[in-house]
Amino acid sequence: MTPARTNPAMAALRNRVWLVTLSALIALFVINWILQPNLVTPNVLKSNLTVFLPVVLVAIGQSYVILGGDIDLSVGSIVALVNVVTVSVIAALGGGVPAIFAGIGAGILTGVACGLVNGLLIAGLRFQAIVTTFATGIIFGGLALRILPTAGLPVPAEYWRTYGGAVLGLPVVLWVLILALVIIAIIARRPFIKHLSAVGGLRQAAFQSGLPVARIRILAYVLAGLFAAFASLCLTGETASGDPLMGRLLALSSISAVVLGGAALAGGSGSAFGAVLGALVLGMIGNVIFFARFPFEYQTLIQGLITLLALAGGVLVARR
Amino acid sequence: MTLLLKAESITKRYGAVVALSDGGLELEQGEIHALLGANGCGKSTLCKIIAGTVAKNSGTLSILGRAVEIGGPREAEALGVALFYQELSLVPQLSVADNIFLGREQRSGAGFLDARALRRDTEQLIARFAEVAGAGFSADALVSDLSPDQRQIVEILKVLARKPRIIIFDEATAALDRNQVALFFAILRELKAEGVSSIFITHRMDEVFEITDRITVMRNGATVARFVTAETDRQAVVHAMVGDVTALAERPAARPRSDKPARLVLESVGNKRVQQVSLSLRPGEIVGLGGLQGQGQSSLLQGLFGAAPFTSGTIRLDGEQVRISRPSHAIGKGIAYVSGDRGRDAAFHGRSIFENIAAASFSKERPAMVWPGRLRERFTKAAATLSTKYAGLSAPIGSLSGGNQQKIFIARWLATQPSVLLLDDPTKGIDLGAKADFFALARRLADEGAAILFYSSEDAELLSLCDRILVFNSGAVAGELEGEALTAYNLTNAAYGRAA
Numbered sequence: 012m013t014p015a016r017t018n019p020a021m022a023a024l025r026n027r028v029w030l031v032t033l034s035a036l037i038a039l040f041v042i043n044w045i046l047q048p049n050l051v052t053p054n055v056l057k058s059n060l061t062v063f064l065p066v067v068l069v070a071i072g073q074s075y076v077i078l079g080g081d082i083d084l085s086v087g088s089i090v091a092l093v094n095v096v097t098v099s100v101i102a103a104l105g106g107g108v109p110a111i112f113a114g115i116g117a118g119i120l121t122g123v124a125c126g127l128v129n130g131l132l133i134a135g136l137r138f139q140a141i142v143t144t145f146a147t148g149i150i151f152g153g154l155a156l157r158i159l160p161t162a163g164l165p166v167p168a169e170y171w172r173t174y175g176g177a178v179l180g181l182p183v184v185l186w187v188l189i190l191a192l193v194i195i196a197i198i199a200r201r202p203f204i205k206h207l208s209a210v211g212g213l214r215q216a217a218f219q220s221g222l223p224v225a226r227i228r229i230l231a232y233v234l235a236g237l238f239a240a241f242a243s244l245c246l247t248g249e250t251a252s253g254d255p256l257m258g259r260l261l262a263l264s265s266i267s268a269v270v271l272g273g274a275a276l277a278g279g280s281g282s283a284f285g286a287v288l289g290a291l292v293l294g295m296i297g298n299v300i301f302f303a304r305f306p307f308e309y310q311t312l313i314q315g316l317i318t319l320l321a322l323a324g325g326v327l328v329a330r331r
Numbered sequence: 332m333t334l335l336l337k338a339e340s341i342t343k344r345y346g347a348v349v350a351l352s353d354g355g356l357e358l359e360q361g362e363i364h365a366l367l368g369a370n371g372c373g374k375s376t377l378c379k380i381i382a383g384t385v386a387k388n389s390g391t392l393s394i395l396g397r398a399v400e401i402g403g404p405r406e407a408e409a410l411g412v413a414l415f416y417q418e419l420s421l422v423p424q425l426s427v428a429d430n431i432f433l434g435r436e437q438r439s440g441a442g443f444l445d446a447r448a449l450r451r452d453t454e455q456l457i458a459r460f461a462e463v464a465g466a467g468f469s470a471d472a473l474v475s476d477l478s479p480d481q482r483q484i485v486e487i488l489k490v491l492a493r494k495p496r497i498i499i500f501d502e503a504t505a506a507l508d509r510n511q512v513a514l515f516f517a518i519l520r521e522l523k524a525e526g527v528s529s530i531f532i533t534h535r536m537d538e539v540f541e542i543t544d545r546i547t548v549m550r551n552g553a554t555v556a557r558f559v560t561a562e563t564d565r566q567a568v569v570h571a572m573v574g575d576v577t578a579l580a581e582r583p584a585a586r587p588r589s590d591k592p593a594r595l596v597l598e599s600v601g602n603k604r605v606q607q608v609s610l611s612l613r614p615g616e617i618v619g620l621g622g623l624q625g626q627g628q629s630s631l632l633q634g635l636f637g638a639a640p641f642t643s644g645t646i647r648l649d650g651e652q653v654r655i656s657r658p659s660h661a662i663g664k665g666i667a668y669v670s671g672d673r674g675r676d677a678a679f680h681g682r683s684i685f686e687n688i689a690a691a692s693f694s695k696e697r698p699a700m701v702w703p704g705r706l707r708e709r710f711t712k713a714a715a716t717l718s719t720k721y722a723g724l725s726a727p728i729g730s731l732s733g734g735n736q737q738k739i740f741i742a743r744w745l746a747t748q749p750s751v752l753l754l755d756d757p758t759k760g761i762d763l764g765a766k767a768d769f770f771a772l773a774r775r776l777a778d779e780g781a782a783i784l785f786y787s788s789e790d791a792e793l794l795s796l797c798d799r800i801l802v803f804n805s806g807a808v809a810g811e812l813e814g815e816a817l818t819a820y821n822l823t824n825a826a827y828g829r830a831a
């Protein structure tokens with residue numbers, strides 16, 4: 012339509028839907044604080060972050076795929092597969108410090124390989140993203156069960172102690188979050204992010220502009236696999252053992268987080284930073300419900316309602 | 332003169348459809364070369380082959396005498412070829428600056444985006460068009476917020492930013508008004524002076540004779556004639572394009588105003604971009620909306636159609652006050668809206684031609700069940716009135732040439748038999764023959780009692796079709812021309828706010 016003379020504040024907001032997510036996050040934080048007065052103590056904050064971190068990481072990876080106009084339903088299974096690969100490698104190599112590093116390396120490679128498979132099938136062979144990652148998700152999950160049929164196989168104490176500990180006075184979980192933020196800040200300043208938005212916004216136009224469309228989409232899936240691997244390594248540090256069914260709900264919560272963070276599922280708009288905020292909002296909603304002591308049978312219901320409410324804020328701003 | 336680009340016996344098939352059977356073109360260094368032909372004759376296809384976005388089936392391309400295989404847009408760019416896409420190659424979600432430099436972003440030493448350089452370069456490019464681009468045209472504006480002419484300007488800048496030596500402009504002027512075209516031509520001439528060669532596709536004959544050096548004409552997928560512009564005339568060229576056609580119908584001699592009661596009355600309506608517009612439209616009348624690009628003509632039509640609803644004033648339809656705050660209200664009252672902005676307003680991308688025609692009929696008639704067989708017949712007839720060239724109603728809309736797509740959207744609304752027809756630059760991209768048919772059709776609808784509001788970015792169209800013209804300036808009616816006063820001279824003057 013004709014360019015509307017909207018007021019500039021609204022226009023600025025429309026391009027920064029994550030500001031709405033940030034407000035929701037602050038509001039939820041305050042409510043949580045009121046309900047749980049000891050929230051702002053180092054230990055409670057740290058344990059909260061430990062719980063939220065896996066969703067945050069998976070959501071970051073998912074945000075790139077969605078920005079490119081695709082979707083990845085297999086990230087939960089990638090988390091499981093990375094976990095069992097890591098613990099198996101560590102166990103097979105005897106459980107020393109070098110074995111831990113080898114396990115982490117193997118886990119990261121596994122995540123990248125899974126993302127590559129998704130990307131090649133979808134961007135290379137032009138399979139439908141939803142159905143393909145639904146199927147590869149089942150396959151990755153099946154592989155995880157094949158490698159480690161039942162939960163178990165504890166990781167060495169060095170692994171989970173380090174993960175639960177502190178470096179230079181800051182908890183390791185916080186370092187992980189900082190590192191993730193640095194990575195997304197770097198990616199956000201690379202031409203890649205523009206190319207990815209173009210591919211998700213209008214694929215035809217991206218191709219006509221000379222962009223290597225398939226390579227860009229594959230790279231987004233690889234990033235999703237990589238961040239799923241990071242999430243898995245964190246979860247492994249938290250649970251301290253292997254679990255082939257780990258992370259089953261992560262695909263849907265990561266997608267919710269990305270949308271809460273202001274991305275359009277159709278692609279072309281949104282940011283990884285928004286996804287981080289969205290994931291934190293999802294986590295805080297869980298906290299608030301827990302501490303508000305709603306009767307158990309209402310918790311899920313209320314969780315759904317608050318999530319809708321948080322989503323509505325972004326929709327109202329983004330709509331013209 | 333050196334021969335820069337030569338395309339010879341190019342062929343291209345899409346399944347059973349032959350888009351090109353014998354495409355050919357010879358482009359010399361530093362010339363402006365017109366590529367002409369009716370809708371669907373293969374102009375865009377030939378250009379996309381040269382620009383590497385479509386693969387040819389056979390034929391040869393050579394640049395400076397050397398045969399080249401152009402495997403993709405990247406390779407074309409490396410050879411110095413850039414294409415202005417008829418359907419544009421812009422990403423709506425990205426800003427003007429990001430679109431112009433997409434894929435060739437300015438980088439700092441470490442490979443990061445250099446936002447400052449991006450802004451500086453964009454502003455330099457934009458500056459040339461600042462005078463004529465209208466409100467809201469800036470480096471940071473999102474392309475989705477721009478008007479059709481502004482988006483064409485972005486596409487032009489995007490092509491120029493690649494600094495090519497061969498530029499193909501596929502209907503780059505289709506949505507531009509007189510001033511914008513003038514500026515664009517000035518740039519073309521500068522490029523020519525620098526030795527850049529341009530291929531220029533248009534359906535506006537005046538432009539061909541104003542700017543081009545030579546002409547290549549295509550017909551049904553084959554190159555059929557070549558002319559030197561200075562040595563030929565309009566008739567010869569048109570004849571080569573389409574055979575014998577009736578020229579654009581002359582405006583009928585001023586007819587006495589019918590004294591039927593008004594069909595549509597607007598009393599000081601306004602929305603975001605028009606203020607205090609009043610007008611009255613009788614059945615059988617075709618009223619033009621003139622003036623420079625973006626003075627509120629489209630907004631008035633969109634307001635009437637409920638797409639950008641009026642926030643003040645009243646609308647009367649056949650004497651009765653009505654409220655139109657959504658397109659469905661308007662459709663229910665027999666109002667139809669043909670937009671020239673097909674990419675955004677009209678097309679259901681990826682859907683069939685049938686569905687694209689059916690959309691408006693469905694929302695008007697709200698059938699409980701659909702019998703495609705019966706509709707098929709009706710739609711076939713509607714499409715045939717404008718001699719649309721298509722493989723079948725079930726083919727996807729994207730398989731049509733630009734002009735033929737536009738004909739489908741006109742057919743969509745004609746199939747609803749509207750009593751008020753709103754035409755918003757409806758002829759964008761359609762060829763001379765079809766335009767004449769369309770004008771005759773609009774005239775016939777009016778004679779049967781429809782009331783028509785017509786906006787065009789091309790003054791000649793307004794002058795040949797309208798009974799009277801309201802000239803817009805800054806969202807308000809600045810003047811009205813009628814009868815003897817309907818001349819190009821008066822229209823231009825009124826557009827600039829001088830007395831007619």
Ligand SMILES: Nc1ncnc2c1ncn2[C@@H]1O[C@H](COP(=O)(O)OP(=O)(O)OP(=O)(O)O)[C@@H](O)[C@H]1O
Nearest residue numbers: 345350370371372373374375376730731732733734
């Ligand atoms: N992707 C496609 N699939 C099938 N047919 C196609 C496709 N693209 C073009 N065609 C057909 O090829 C023919 C030539 O189309 P083209 O777009 O080159 O015409 P054009 O000369 O540019 O017309 P216009 O003036 O309307 O833009 C048309 O008949 C069209 O239907």
Ligand SMILES: [Mg+2]
Nearest residue numbers: 375417732733
């Ligand atoms: Mg074309």
